[in-house]
Amino acid sequence: MISKIEIEKLANLSRLALTLPEKDSFSNEIGAILGYISNINSLVSNDDVPQYAHKNILREDLVLHTTGEYTDRLVANAPEREGNFVKVKKILG
């Protein structure tokens, strides 16, 4: 179990508004899951493993589509639009 204060902090970092019952159930459930995944510490020590082999695969930054080809389809999916712009709340105060 983790505390409700920790759940509130996590929810805020995750940009999730939670209801009171959710805070209660999550502090039990997430606590149990974190307890379970903590077993990883007995499997791996800090220094006994090779570095993992992921690498970046990059491509040239090229324009692949004609201007405006997808604009309407993409903007149409936004909850609010104004012309060809996605309409959002003010970002700077």
Place this chain on the structure above:
Amino acid sequence: MTIDLKNLTIEKAHKHLIGGDFTARELAEAYLKNIEEKNKDINAYLEVFSDVLLQADKADLRFKNGEKDNALLGIPMALKDNLLVEGRRVTCASKIMEGYVAPYSATAIQKLIEKGVVFLGRVNMDEFAMGASTENSAFGVTKNPHDVTRVSGGSSGGSAAVVAANLALCALGSDTGGSIRQPSAFCGVVGYKPSYGAVSRHGLVAMSSSLDQIGPITNSVEDSKIIFDCIAGVDSYDATTISINESALIKKKIGIVKGLLDIEGIDSEVKKNFEESIEKAKGLGFEIVELEMPHISHALEVYYIICPAEVSSNMSRFDGMRFGKKVGGSNLLEEYLETRGQLLGSEVKRRIMIGTYVLSSGYYDAFYGKANKARELIKKDFENAFETVGAVMTPTTPSPAFKIGEKSNDPLQMYLADVFTVTANIAGVPAISIPSGVSKDGMPFGLQLMGAYKNDAALFDIAKEFER
């Protein structure tokens, strides 16, 4: 002729279609009729497309023009609701995607469109593919066609259920930790997860990008191979795609993992069924080798660190501005909080929060860093195993399909349903679930075979032996 949907495969349907026994339109009509009559019993389709017969007519025209060696032409297929088809709705069984229309088609979908596959509709899943029962869908659970009081599995539960109930000849699903294989086992059909990178993820709504793969759910191993061969290939839109090996000579040895069935919570009937599969393998001429794979019993812990970490990152795009729906607020922060808080389901929220936790600066090394190291150890276990054996065999699931509601209040218990399947995603190796009999209650068992990385063709060959 009356079409015997119950015993139909892609192979058989193709022969009938080119032989003129029935047309693609008649085949599509037979499925639409079944959907009309039976979908309400299992709640699998979220949408049946309005242009199914139009698609079938186009296929029939291609047959008329002499197209003969395209096994997928006119084949009716259902699609998991996280695959983009240009101009069609996609919801990922989530309220937050309400009203979303795909601006382009997934690469796998595009390849199937070119082959003339007939898409019947979108089928149910756990919200954003997070779950093992479809109980996390915003549109209700999909019931198991063998017993409607039980789950169909998940997250591709709709895909497996429609194939099992003859509401589609085949389906596409996606598999991040077992989401194709586990529901296929629960519903008694074949489900295939390709080698990581074999199939492009472009146009698959991302859950956990280093684990996700698109794959087929079918009535036979050959049917899965036919679909896989079509959708596989390098794609410039997905930098993680790879080219896979041609079929190699099959090693006539199958590995079983020492101690794997001793872990807690494995159903006794599953153990007995697995013993029978071992005997079957011997009867087919395979030598059984007991393998030491010391790290794979920890694959589930590794999975439930890496997966939520990637989920928390991938789900950040749902901000109430770009896609689907939003809940208004008095300022920007409130809109983020309320949109995500109100429109995402519990399991999605749990995983976002666990991911945020394991990636936070104080815990990163203890969780995410270690999980990535453990992932390499698990990969090494598999590399060592495939020096000796052609496949590693396990049950697909620790129990047959469980009752609806049985695990829905205990997320950790639900996670344990993936205990045998997550390993293949962690290691990136291909894996297939094939039916291996039924329980006393008549519920199907699945046998999982895992193959060497990039050796998908060899795994199909081995799985076909078991089908005899």
